[in-house]
Amino acid sequence: MNEAQTILDDSLSRFFADSIDREYLTRLEEISWDDALWSRCIEQGLGLVLVSETQGGMGGSWLEAFIVARACGRYAVPLPIPEQILAGWLTETAGLAPRAGVAGILPEVIATAAVAGDRATFTAERVPWGRHAEHFIGLTTDSELVVLDRANTKAITEANLAREPRDKISFEATPILARAKVALPASGVRWLGALLRSAQIAGAATACLELSVKYTSEREQFGRALSQFQAIQQQLAELAGAMASVDTIAMAACLALDERGLASAGRDAKFEIASAKCRASEAVEPITRISHQVHGAIGFTYEYDLQFLTRRLWSWRAEFGANGEWGEYLGQVALQEGGDNLWRYLTA
Amino acid sequence: MLNLNSLRFPRFEFPADLAPLRAEVREFLAQELEHYSPLVRSYSWDGIDPEFSRKLGARGWVGMTLPKEYGGHGRSALERYVVVEEVLAAGAPVGYHWVADRQSGPMIARLGTEAQKQTILPAIARGEACFAIGMSEPNSGSDLASVKTRAERVADGWLVNGTKIWTTLAHRANYMIALLRTDSSSDSKHRGLSQFLIDLRAVKGISPRPIRDLTGRGHFNEVSFVDALLPPDALLGNEGEGWKQVMAELAFERSGPERYLSCFVLLTQLIDVLKGRASATALAKIGAEVAWAASLRNMSLSVAGMLNAGLDPSLQASVVKDLGCHFEQRLPGLAQELVALEPALAGSGVDYQQVLGNLIQLAPSFSLRGGTLEILRGIIARGLGVR
Numbered sequence: 001m002n003e004a005q006t007i008l009d010d011s012l013s014r015f016f017a018d019s020i021d022r023e024y025l026t027r028l029e030e031i032s033w034d035d036a037l038w039s040r041c042i043e044q045g046l047g048l049v050l051v052s053e054t055q056g057g058m059g060g061s062w063l064e065a066f067i068v069a070r071a072c073g074r075y076a077v078p079l080p081i082p083e084q085i086l087a088g089w090l091t092e093t094a095g096l097a098p099r100a101g102v103a104g105i106l107p108e109v110i111a112t113a114a115v116a117g118d119r120a121t122f123t124a125e126r127v128p129w130g131r132h133a134e135h136f137i138g139l140t141t142d143s144e145l146v147v148l149d150r151a152n153t154k155a156i157t158e159a160n161l162a163r164e165p166r167d168k169i170s171f172e173a174t175p176i177l178a179r180a181k182v183a184l185p186a187s188g189v190r191w192l193g194a195l196l197r198s199a200q201i202a203g204a205a206t207a208c209l210e211l212s213v214k215y216t217s218e219r220e221q222f223g224r225a226l227s228q229f230q231a232i233q234q235q236l237a238e239l240a241g242a243m244a245s246v247d248t249i250a251m252a253a254c255l256a257l258d259e260r261g262l263a264s265a266g267r268d269a270k271f272e273i274a275s276a277k278c279r280a281s282e283a284v285e286p287i288t289r290i291s292h293q294v295h296g297a298i299g300f301t302y303e304y305d306l307q308f309l310t311r312r313l314w315s316w317r318a319e320f321g322a323n324g325e326w327g328e329y330l331g332q333v334a335l336q337e338g339g340d341n342l343w344r345y346l347t348a
Numbered sequence: 349m350l351n352l353n354s355l356r357f358p359r360f361e362f363p364a365d366l367a368p369l370r371a372e373v374r375e376f377l378a379q380e381l382e383h384y385s386p387l388v389r390s391y392s393w394d395g396i397d398p399e400f401s402r403k404l405g406a407r408g409w410v411g412m413t414l415p416k417e418y419g420g421h422g423r424s425a426l427e428r429y430v431v432v433e434e435v436l437a438a439g440a441p442v443g444y445h446w447v448a449d450r451q452s453g454p455m456i457a458r459l460g461t462e463a464q465k466q467t468i469l470p471a472i473a474r475g476e477a478c479f480a481i482g483m484s485e486p487n488s489g490s491d492l493a494s495v496k497t498r499a500e501r502v503a504d505g506w507l508v509n510g511t512k513i514w515t516t517l518a519h520r521a522n523y524m525i526a527l528l529r530t531d532s533s534s535d536s537k538h539r540g541l542s543q544f545l546i547d548l549r550a551v552k553g554i555s556p557r558p559i560r561d562l563t564g565r566g567h568f569n570e571v572s573f574v575d576a577l578l579p580p581d582a583l584l585g586n587e588g589e590g591w592k593q594v595m596a597e598l599a600f601e602r603s604g605p606e607r608y609l610s611c612f613v614l615l616t617q618l619i620d621v622l623k624g625r626a627s628a629t630a631l632a633k634i635g636a637e638v639a640w641a642a643s644l645r646n647m648s649l650s651v652a653g654m655l656n657a658g659l660d661p662s663l664q665a666s667v668v669k670d671l672g673c674h675f676e677q678r679l680p681g682l683a684q685e686l687v688a689l690e691p692a693l694a695g696s697g698v699d700y701q702q703v704l705g706n707l708i709q710l711a712p713s714f715s716l717r718g719g720t721l722e723i724l725r726g727i728i729a730r731g732l733g734v735r
Contacts, residue, residue: 001358206352209350209355209732210350210352213350213732213733213734214350216734217733217734225734227729227734227735228734228735230722230726232734233725233726233729233734233735234722234725234726234729236728236729236732236734237667237670237724237725237726237728237729237732238670238725240355240667240728240732241667241670241671241728243355244355244356244357244647244664244667244671245640245643245644245647245671246643247355247356247357248357248643248646248647248650249639249642249643249646251357251359252359252642252643252646255359271642272642274635274639275638275639275642275643276639278635278636278639279636279639279640279642279643282636282639323632323636324629324632325632326635326639327631327632327633327634327635327636327639328628328631328632328635329635330631330634330635330636330638330639331626331630331631331632331633331634331635331638332631332635333635333638334619334634334635334638335619335622335623335626335631335634338619338620338623339615339616339617339618339619339620340616340620342615342616342619342638342641343437343438343612343616346641346642346645347370347433347645
């Protein structure tokens with residue numbers, strides 16, 4: 001990270017730490033949306049990290065997007081900022097004008113037939129904060145980006161384990177606001193969503209480690225701090241390693257995406273992105289297990305911060321594909337390359 | 349207080365001008381290793397082949413960072429890193445020169461006397477010096493500071509009595525760098541230790557007794573010192589500073605790519621065996637390990653980059669070694685889970701079975717040598733601020 005990126009990281013930490021605490025997260029799980037914090041995030045340009053400066057954005061790279069998404073994970077920010085970043089990037093990549101308002105990202109590929117003509121009719125599952133979206137963005141099987149209106153939609157409200165909205169949205173002859181072919185695989189949203197969730201997992205894992213170190217250093221049993229016990233130290237070391245591995249590969253994937261894109265004829269960023277989400281999702285198990293174990297009963301209560309993180313980790317593990325799915329992709333790549341070429345491929 | 353920066357692994361990209369070196373090393377290895385079986389390649393840094401080490405030295409790829417005036421090549425740590433990861437990934441037999449190249453050479457260059465440097469460094473750079481490390485003793489394992497083997501100052505040098513153990517290659521090495529007690533009166537057991545550079549062929553009274561490991565091979569030894577008289581100039585570095593020097597030496601052991609690449613041959617063999625008959629579950633499991641390999645390489649590179657920038661990534665290096673160790677120890681079990689072929693001894697079964705048979709047996713040592721996993725995790729815990 002360069003100096004500007006370090007400053008961005010630090011200022012986000014201060015901003016979110018000042019804005020978000022246990023009471024806030026508890027309240028947001030009930031009301032599911034906070035216009036005030038959303039507006040402040042938008043004012044700071046957090047949703048437009050990847051949009052070029054000429055279009056009014058931050059003009060950042062995917063490394064900046066990583067920094068913002070990781071901070072969102074670390075502070076359990078209950079708003080679709082990573083999704084908004086993705087929407088901004090998709091819109092500009094498709095050559096469409098940036099669109100104000102909350103974007104609903106459609107995780108699954110849309111059948112081209114469902115958006116034939118100027119109206120859309122289909123149902124989208126697990127749309128993050130779908131009920132609050134002012135428009136929706138998705139990719140079709142023909143790699144066409146479509147922007148859909150909010151009119152003529154119905155939301156069936158659902159949520160992930162962290163009570164973040166993951167709604168079922170029915171489009172019923174919904175107006176198509178804009179559409180354009182885009183140089184991305186049809187599954188582009190899944191790849192990029194997986195990358196952003198990996199960064200969020202890295203952030204939440206960081207916070208789990210911070211909480212675990214703090215708690216075990218303060219809590220005394222048998223006349224000394226828990227952190228003085230070798231059994232606890234060994235677990236914290238394992239937790240730190242799991243966190244660091246996710247953080248490193250997620251950042252590497254963002255850099256690979258900046259350098260090689262997602263649809264190049266040669267080696268693009270797919271391998272790194274798949275590695276990031278596979279590693280991140282797999283790491284959720286030790287990270288959540290150890291964090292809860294060293295916290296004892298208090299960590300299992302709603303009154304303590306840890307659960308806001310671990311319930312997100314358990315949800316994000318599966319969103320945009322779990323480790324099994326991404327591992328299968330990587331396994332196919334490895335077998336296709338063959339053993340003799342694996343090292344060459346890893347170092348390319 | 350937890351310092352997150354000490355757990356971050358900034359991305360490091362090799363300078364583009366190192367690409368030709370990598371290509372040269374690959375070409376060299378493709379030729380030299382053509383007739384080495386996968387089993388022999390799976391010995392990795394336990395593979396002993398003085399002829400190979402000499403050839404690598406002739407190419408200028410041993411002792412690369414040693415100063416030119418002592419026969420070294422004055423090249424950067426990054427250039428060495430490229431060579432090391434290539435030879436390890438290929439499973440080249442680097443055992444003969446491994447310790448000398450990785451830690452003994454740099455230590456002598458840093459701490460040695462002019463005479464020690466002139467005598468030994470050129471041989472290291474030629475790939476002709478084999479070093480043993482005399483640290484552990486029968487009663488001093490993880491508690492290394494409790495070593496008892498004594499070096500007593502006498503009129504014509506140092507008189508050494510005691511026993512070292514688990515000393516890899518002591519029966520073949522030219523030299524040993526040993527951690528010995530020079531002062532028993534000191535209150536602290538950490539003080540009163542010194543390091544010695546011992547010419548194993550010149551000094552009498554040193555007897556290595558090979559200990560067969562569980563594979564049946566004998567690469568490590570119990571080494572007894574009975575009134576072994578070292579010359580006065582055998583002291584390496586400063587008297588009484590052995591502990592500090594050893595800690596710096598062990599940091600070399602933790603910072604390289606070896607801790608995730610010594611099982612690489614098994615991963616490549618497993619991939620080839622699975623080709624055409626892998627279930628979705630098998631693909632997912634192999635893929636997860638490939639993701640680990642990608643993560644570990646990024647982390648290891650980052651450590652190399654931080655070292656190159658003059659930073660102290662000691663916590664990050666320990667984390668990589670810990671994770672790399674688990675990665676390597678998982679692979680043999682995973683292989684057995686996914687493929688029905690039984691592990692085999694040399695001379696029976698197909699290549700994959702022999703490689704698996706070898707690495708199943710070697711794997712327990714990965715989390716023991718160069719410091720146990722428990723000690724390593726203690727170091728990480730200290731870095732987290734909880735020790």
